[in-house]
Amino acid sequence: MATAAKIDPAPPPSASHDAVVVRFAGDSGDGMQLTGGQFTLATAIAGNDLATFPDFPAEIRAPAGTLFGVSAFQIHFGATDIETAGDAPDVLIAMNPAALKVNLDGLKPGGLIIADAAEFTERNLKKAGYAANPLEDGSLARWQLMALPISQMTLDAVRPFGLSNKEALRTKNMWTLGLVMWMFGRPRAPVVQWIEGRFAGRPELKEANLAALNAGHAWGETAELSGPLKQFHLGRAEAEPGLYRTVTGADALSLGLVAGAKLAELPLFFGSYPITPASSILHALARLKEFGVTTFQAEDEIAAICAAIGASYAGHLGVTSSSGPGIALKTEAMGLAVMTELPLVIINSQRGGPSTGLPTKTEQSDLTQAVFGRNGDTPIPVLAARSPSDCFAVAIEACRIATRFMTPVILLTDGYIANAAEPWRVPDRHDFEPFPAIFCDQPPADGRPFNPYARDPVTLARPWVKPGTPGLIHRIGGLEKSHETGNIDYSAANHQKMTAIRHAKIDGIARFIPAQEVALGEPWGRLAVVGWGSTYGPILKAVERARARGHAVSHIHIRHLHPFPENLGALLRGFERVLVPEMNMGQLKVLLRDRFLIDARPFSKVSGQPFRIAEVEAAIEEAIA
Amino acid sequence: MATAAKIDPAPPPSASHDAVVVRFAGDSGDGMQLTGGQFTLATAIAGNDLATFPDFPAEIRAPAGTLFGVSAFQIHFGATDIETAGDAPDVLIAMNPAALKVNLDGLKPGGLIIADAAEFTERNLKKAGYAANPLEDGSLARWQLMALPISQMTLDAVRPFGLSNKEALRTKNMWTLGLVMWMFGRPRAPVVQWIEGRFAGRPELKEANLAALNAGHAWGETAELSGPLKQFHLGRAEAEPGLYRTVTGADALSLGLVAGAKLAELPLFFGSYPITPASSILHALARLKEFGVTTFQAEDEIAAICAAIGASYAGHLGVTSSSGPGIALKTEAMGLAVMTELPLVIINSQRGGPSTGLPTKTEQSDLTQAVFGRNGDTPIPVLAARSPSDCFAVAIEACRIATRFMTPVILLTDGYIANAAEPWRVPDRHDFEPFPAIFCDQPPADGRPFNPYARDPVTLARPWVKPGTPGLIHRIGGLEKSHETGNIDYSAANHQKMTAIRHAKIDGIARFIPAQEVALGEPWGRLAVVGWGSTYGPILKAVERARARGHAVSHIHIRHLHPFPENLGALLRGFERVLVPEMNMGQLKVLLRDRFLIDARPFSKVSGQPFRIAEVEAAIEEAIA
Amino acid sequence: MNEMTPPAAASPRSTRPDDWASDQEVRWCPGCGDYAILKAVQRTMPELGADPAKTVFISGIGCSSRFPYYMETYGFHTIHGRAPAIATGVKLANPELDVWIVTGDGDGLSIGGNHMLHLLRRNLDCQLLLFNNEIYGLTKGQASPTSRLGTRTPTTPFGSIDRPVKPCEFALGAGARFVARTFDTAQKQLPEVLKRAYAHKGTSFVEIYQNCVVYNDGVFEAFTDRKAAPTSQLWLEHGQPMLFAGGTRGLTLDRERLMLEVIEVTPETLPRVIVHDETNRSVAHMLINMNFPAFPVALGVIYCDPRPSFETVVAEQVAKATAGKVADLAALLRRGQTWEVSPPA
Amino acid sequence: MNEMTPPAAASPRSTRPDDWASDQEVRWCPGCGDYAILKAVQRTMPELGADPAKTVFISGIGCSSRFPYYMETYGFHTIHGRAPAIATGVKLANPELDVWIVTGDGDGLSIGGNHMLHLLRRNLDCQLLLFNNEIYGLTKGQASPTSRLGTRTPTTPFGSIDRPVKPCEFALGAGARFVARTFDTAQKQLPEVLKRAYAHKGTSFVEIYQNCVVYNDGVFEAFTDRKAAPTSQLWLEHGQPMLFAGGTRGLTLDRERLMLEVIEVTPETLPRVIVHDETNRSVAHMLINMNFPAFPVALGVIYCDPRPSFETVVAEQVAKATAGKVADLAALLRRGQTWEVSPPA
Numbered sequence A, B: 001m002a003t004a005a006k007i008d009p010a011p012p013p014s015a016s017h018d019a020v021v022v023r024f025a026g027d028s029g030d031g032m033q034l035t036g037g038q039f040t041l042a043t044a045i046a047g048n049d050l051a052t053f054p055d056f057p058a059e060i061r062a063p064a065g066t067l068f069g070v071s072a073f074q075i076h077f078g079a080t081d082i083e084t085a086g087d088a089p090d091v092l093i094a095m096n097p098a099a100l101k102v103n104l105d106g107l108k109p110g111g112l113i114i115a116d117a118a119e120f121t122e123r124n125l126k127k128a129g130y131a132a133n134p135l136e137d138g139s140l141a142r143w144q145l146m147a148l149p150i151s152q153m154t155l156d157a158v159r160p161f162g163l164s165n166k167e168a169l170r171t172k173n174m175w176t177l178g179l180v181m182w183m184f185g186r187p188r189a190p191v192v193q194w195i196e197g198r199f200a201g202r203p204e205l206k207e208a209n210l211a212a213l214n215a216g217h218a219w220g221e222t223a224e225l226s227g228p229l230k231q232f233h234l235g236r237a238e239a240e241p242g243l244y245r246t247v248t249g250a251d252a253l254s255l256g257l258v259a260g261a262k263l264a265e266l267p268l269f270f271g272s273y274p275i276t277p278a279s280s281i282l283h284a285l286a287r288l289k290e291f292g293v294t295t296f297q298a299e300d301e302i303a304a305i306c307a308a309i310g311a312s313y314a315g316h317l318g319v320t321s322s323s324g325p326g327i328a329l330k331t332e333a334m335g336l337a338v339m340t341e342l343p344l345v346i347i348n349s350q351r352g353g354p355s356t357g358l359p360t361k362t363e364q365s366d367l368t369q370a371v372f373g374r375n376g377d378t379p380i381p382v383l384a385a386r387s388p389s390d391c392f393a394v395a396i397e398a399c400r401i402a403t404r405f406m407t408p409v410i411l412l413t414d415g416y417i418a419n420a421a422e423p424w425r426v427p428d429r430h431d432f433e434p435f436p437a438i439f440c441d442q443p444p445a446d447g448r449p450f451n452p453y454a455r456d457p458v459t460l461a462r463p464w465v466k467p468g469t470p471g472l473i474h475r476i477g478g479l480e481k482s483h484e485t486g487n488i489d490y491s492a493a494n495h496q497k498m499t500a501i502r503h504a505k506i507d508g509i510a511r512f513i514p515a516q517e518v519a520l521g522e523p524w525g526r527l528a529v530v531g532w533g534s535t536y537g538p539i540l541k542a543v544e545r546a547r548a549r550g551h552a553v554s555h556i557h558i559r560h561l562h563p564f565p566e567n568l569g570a571l572l573r574g575f576e577r578v579l580v581p582e583m584n585m586g587q588l589k590v591l592l593r594d595r596f597l598i599d600a601r602p603f604s605k606v607s608g609q610p611f612r613i614a615e616v617e618a619a620i621e622e623a624i625a
Numbered sequence C, D: 001m002n003e004m005t006p007p008a009a010a011s012p013r014s015t016r017p018d019d020w021a022s023d024q025e026v027r028w029c030p031g032c033g034d035y036a037i038l039k040a041v042q043r044t045m046p047e048l049g050a051d052p053a054k055t056v057f058i059s060g061i062g063c064s065s066r067f068p069y070y071m072e073t074y075g076f077h078t079i080h081g082r083a084p085a086i087a088t089g090v091k092l093a094n095p096e097l098d099v100w101i102v103t104g105d106g107d108g109l110s111i112g113g114n115h116m117l118h119l120l121r122r123n124l125d126c127q128l129l130l131f132n133n134e135i136y137g138l139t140k141g142q143a144s145p146t147s148r149l150g151t152r153t154p155t156t157p158f159g160s161i162d163r164p165v166k167p168c169e170f171a172l173g174a175g176a177r178f179v180a181r182t183f184d185t186a187q188k189q190l191p192e193v194l195k196r197a198y199a200h201k202g203t204s205f206v207e208i209y210q211n212c213v214v215y216n217d218g219v220f221e222a223f224t225d226r227k228a229a230p231t232s233q234l235w236l237e238h239g240q241p242m243l244f245a246g247g248t249r250g251l252t253l254d255r256e257r258l259m260l261e262v263i264e265v266t267p268e269t270l271p272r273v274i275v276h277d278e279t280n281r282s283v284a285h286m287l288i289n290m291n292f293p294a295f296p297v298a299l300g301v302i303y304c305d306p307r308p309s310f311e312t313v314v315a316e317q318v319a320k321a322t323a324g325k326v327a328d329l330a331a332l333l334r335r336g337q338t339w340e341v342s343p344p345a
């Protein structure tokens, strides 16, 4: 950008020069999620790597100015690989007193606060529980403070467009965005383009938003530069060549399902019932009818999974998706899918529990439920995505396993991944091997009766027959069935055999999945830090730092949680100690100890927030001590 | 009995002289369960110890003569401690060809077959899939055969009472019972008494049944005694002094709940939805209104548990009960009970799975579900009953833990225990310590606000307040709540704290339960055979035999499965090896390995049938080799 | 895996009742009303010109729900109460299939009431046969939601006290567009009702009174009995006056109290007898609510007023929403703003 | 643990609306119709002479289901759709409590439809308030079972195609004995309806149209609007003719087609106007099914015809079944045949 040359690069207020954490915080109505999203896009296009963490209240629209109505969006970006949304912000934008109060704790010592001074009115201060104005009473001395009358400056900037006061104030997020974009030298073009599209029908709003954006930007350029406001220069992150976009986990998962169905050459049937944070997948897929996607908003989660089972039975790729309480409701029907050996993908966007718990907070406390949570011996493969973009590949893998092995598959993601965004190299058609589904559509050649529970000797999958196929009429159901004919059979030997087969089929999947890799470090050493799911970023960074301090620590991140990759046991035995950081009370730990009889030690965090790198670092230090 | 003296005691056809296994098998319509039940009662009264195994078809009334319509009742009884229903029958009563075919496999070599020859007609043979009559073609040479025209002899005996042919034939089970009672010198008085009560309104049926019973008995007394039919003499089993009756697990569990509620000084609310094999508890309790028992047949399992939660909230002891698919449906609501910390007893009468599975067959495959099967970190104590009579004490223990610790409790029983009968020493009021429930009914003295999540420092239980209590108005729900006030609180620190408290409360129960005992053997040795639930009998007997052969084997049977007794880890570490026989694919094994990091080895049987002693014996031999 | 032969001819052929009987041994109690229904269905299928391979029977759990095993068609014996939900997935995935749901009073109205409600309001094209024996057969005789007040069962030893659901009334309340009622041994009329149900596009709700000989024997006898039939059964026919008892009695509307009334039919009173209009929802409610024996039991097609069926509307919306759109996955993946990272020079 | 003071006086005292407001901050969106309902309820409770400590509000999940937090009564915010089941346990355990259920169109009619059905047929004594905003508020605006055809939401981007449930019609079909309808801003009539609901012994089903300003703003405006009110609202009163538009129009029955009809009221036509009889179920169906704007929207108590309530019948049965029986646990344990094993001599 032209302006960049004019500015004297000053050291950023953060300790690190190649990555910065910015947190936008304001009232639910202040548009912080939108501001964050636009800044994310501009940052991605500027060539930084990044990770985001939207952190919004459970209420739809909480009363203005309250503490529980604060909505925040954090972004971590820089010239290096970014794997977490950042431990502690370098910069905090606080649009009102409540936003300041709720978010101050996390701010780095010496970090920069940009506050809308116009909103620090007596009324708002009181709502936030401040006795005195923190912008004035010296209580923020540990940080750098820029108190600007943002609301006022916005009103001035948009005056020409004749908006109501309320409408005019709504553009203050654009003013702020303009300022922050100037700070980090982000291109304004993508935001301009977005504003033009969004307000195409309301020219006065379009102009006002553009004006606010530009005014904020201009203010940065022209304001007194000796204050704490500095422009940062961050190099481009190194990235594999290719075409990039940003995706949230929910986006990538939806796209992965569409791609998975295409690779399987099947229409996709998605049965779901709204629930936070799973709904966004349903929302995304509902718009993709031209890709052969049928979405069905069912009356409840039971109907949703049952309809998906029905669709799979009829030859579609049935998928269902939910969270917490909704997943609990699906467990009976999961058993039916196991018994009838039909393909099915069950997506669990984990959130804080127990019960209704913390609907908008993240957690990984449904792993043991996924592996063990059904009546009977009822094995189901379990996969987990580790990051927003990873959701794409994991969704495809779930489709592959479900159709190839005729089995339900549970895919675990979580509230953090679902909402967080990161740059994603758009895959092309050669990145994934097709796995066309094979339907049995002919009776046996020799006139022998057709056996719906005859099995493929390699995968142990039973044949998939679409009702409607002449000559293959048969019946299935949830009662134990003869190991060949599929007719009801309660005999002792048959049940023993079928139980064994159901286990062997799922255990055997281990032979058809990639060997466990080491995410960072040697395949041996003093300590393996073993994780799964969305803790990938903090664990990787923490291990990186520990290694930088010379420790023989490696990071292993498991995608296939049931069955485990065949080499996992041997790999783990190559380490003296095993540490398992999880956002639960120690669930992967249970699986590892049971399976490999190794002294895997849990490191638990159950606060509804992702791990901080420093927390994992400290746990590593303790573990190797 | 007078007749006993007349008969020359002959060696029984079984190898063992102090215990015998008899299996009654016939068509579903032949009344075998009833016959078995009456024989059981007479046997108990005769002073033998015993165990039974009713084994009936899933169909309500299968077409006569078919293989799948065969219903069997096995009883093992003798002068020694009887802990299983017996590996292999010594005597098989086969009322038709299908009954013979289905049950012949298990019969001991040299065992006795008593068959109703009159039913071995061409038509019946064909229905059972016999090409030739096995009573005549020599195919039963390995066994001793007594083919009698029982139907014919019954018709002759009841002719005077003017019954229809159909009605008359219905009494043939009494003829058979009479014969078998003669064989084992059982007193007929209790059966006579039962017949008189049952047919009080139908004198002709009463007389006919009595006549049939006596005719069968007389036939034994007068028939040719040189054949395979011998009279057996079994001494009385040694038993603790006291008053005895027989109970099935379902009986004992129902009585235990009534007793538990009484010890807690609470009315009992039982919400359930019919399902095999859990329904019998609902049936039993529905008749006990005078004991302050409210039963509620809900529209489904979800409503059943929810109504029980509502009743507990209102100050009753809420209990719910189901099996397999029904338990799966309750998991969401269990989370609510954990979050709101209300007492609740959840009874799972386990049956064969997955899915609808094998409704009438037994299994213990819901243990990991009980421990892990919920969304979120949602700990619930888990108990298991080991025998029909043990159900009484375990039900009381479940009530105690639920009310004392303000928590749902899962009680595991299974289809085998539910239906099987054994002698039970009727407890008296001193056998169990009362544990009166304490309701909080007063606001804090000092005018401080009432905190529904304030805790008892010892048990960590929160106060139980009945709605209706003045001054203690408050609100609860399934969202995460502040650790004191119980108001909604999603903050990170609070969720971390509440998660920890919920775990600490349940883990802490370990301090208030009995230490783990050794069922048989030393608390150290080469091998610990560790079991839970209904495998108690076969494991005990197998360990007894192994010990008799000089092996350093002990039997440990766990009632408290979560949390484990505090000494369990140390106890198990005293053994070189640990073998875990289970009627599942290895579930307790998972818990033991995770918790104690010991190389517990599974021994699995998943056939819908209880273990045979010999199977466990063989596994022991292999494990110590 | 089974080896394959060359494709069989897939064209529908005419069938005989036997072609619809599977090789599975029928496992209901001797004398159970389910046998009669099975027979009637197997007899009717050929007349519908249906194709066994294109027919799917879907059921929940219960004695009644064993039905699919005995039909030589595709069959899915699912879980308790959920057949409507599974059927919805099947039919949305392949609208070409003839979908029949078989359920019981417990399966359909106790645990499964909610799915029934939503099936009916969505109006998925299928036939739903509810075998109402006013009891739980399979689990050995507990009270069901249709059991009459006072019914003594193992769970209601002192008599049932929950007021029973009226299945047809519930169906109408849920928005059903086709409601019919018949009984197991009505071997003449049952097939006719099945034909009408099959012809109706949308969810055809058919309540079939079914005798459970073991646990609830004879509860319907008072009106299903051959002797009682003329005076106790009112077989409805669209466009025909509501007559019974051999035409000697009829139904009329008491226009003051807005209620139905039974009248003796004479040439003078005949014009007062209501003519059955299947599309009149209000009259349907009244017919369903008539109390026996003060009134006869209304049987046959009580209500039929078609609306577009769910899977049709879904298909139409898909057609409209996708018109002119190309399913370009590569383009989809690139949607939104993208940027290029070029290989290092 | 809290320390205890001597027992407080438990006698009901007269209350003011403020006494019914809890100390919890109300967290609905500014402008949400839920506020008006809350206000009306808090205003009505004193008039009922109710006792806060004997009152329990039970809800499921949804914006509407947050209601109990704001009432200074006992409250239980349960799980999605299950409030009726929990309420059943509460009321059976303690019939003395005044039980109120608050639910939404999603909570009560989507996931919770089955429990609603069984609550209504059993007729548990409680008030059920269904806040119908024709949308899922809490989960951010997806279509609900009452959303109108064509409603565009994140899950129905091309318009909703499931035919909506009519809550009152469903309630009647489920056997409800009290059905009323009103709306959030009807601050005059809403309390009257609540009083009637409270007075009715049995399940009082009250549908309350409620405006969701964020996701479904203004869907009821056409008839709730003050200006439209006279011509669009028909407030029913038992024993009164069904008049609206300031008495210039009324409802009559077309006795040929057996359907309702709107007529201009003149002294001559007035006798033809139907007089509202709350106990007439058939007319209730017709009133509920009237299509707006061809017909006005029927409001107030549409149907009320009490039957014994569930917990009463349960209690009666218990009394009868236990009359003269003693709860002798020791005897119970000894029931059936017993034998004595004596200590070794």
Ligand SMILES: Cc1ncc(C[n+]2csc(CCOP(=O)(O)OP(=O)(O)O)c2C)c(N)n1
Pocket: B273, B274, B275, B276, B301, B325, B326, B329, B356, C061, C062, C063, C064, C065, C080, C103, C104, C105, C106, C107, C108, C131, C133, C135, C136, C137, C138, C139, C144
């Ligand atoms: C989730 C679940 N709950 C309970 C059961 C047990 N169950 C099986 S069938 C049935 C009732 C069947 O009644 P109905 O639908 O009337 O069928 P019928 O046997 O009378 O034909 C019940 C409660 C089950 N299989 N699954």
Ligand SMILES: Cc1ncc(C[n+]2csc(CCOP(=O)(O)OP(=O)(O)O)c2C)c(N)n1
Pocket: A273, A274, A275, A276, A301, A325, A326, A329, A356, D061, D062, D063, D064, D065, D079, D080, D103, D104, D105, D106, D107, D108, D131, D133, D135, D136, D137, D138, D139, D144
């Ligand atoms: C088992 C379960 N499924 C889904 C959800 C998510 N959920 C919460 S409220 C709600 C719908 C609420 O709609 P409604 O009852 O109409 O209430 P409103 O918010 O409109 O007042 C849903 C789907 C949940 N909490 N639990």
Ligand code: SF4
Pocket: B060, B061, C027, C028, C029, C031, C032, C033, C034, C063, C064, C133, C137, C138, C211, C212, C213, C214, C215
């Ligand atoms: S129990 Fe009743 S419904 Fe079931 S098969 Fe037997 S007679 Fe028929």
Ligand code: SF4
Pocket: A060, A061, D027, D028, D029, D031, D032, D033, D034, D063, D064, D133, D137, D138, D211, D212, D213, D214, D215
């Ligand atoms: S989302 Fe709608 S229903 Fe919910 S609080 Fe906001 S306005 Fe009210």
Ligand SMILES: [Mg+2]
Pocket: C062, C104, C105, C106, C131, C132, C133, C134, C135, C136, C137, C144
């Ligand atoms: Mg039934």
Ligand SMILES: [Mg+2]
Pocket: D062, D104, D105, D106, D131, D132, D133, D134, D135, D136, D137, D144
């Ligand atoms: Mg709503």
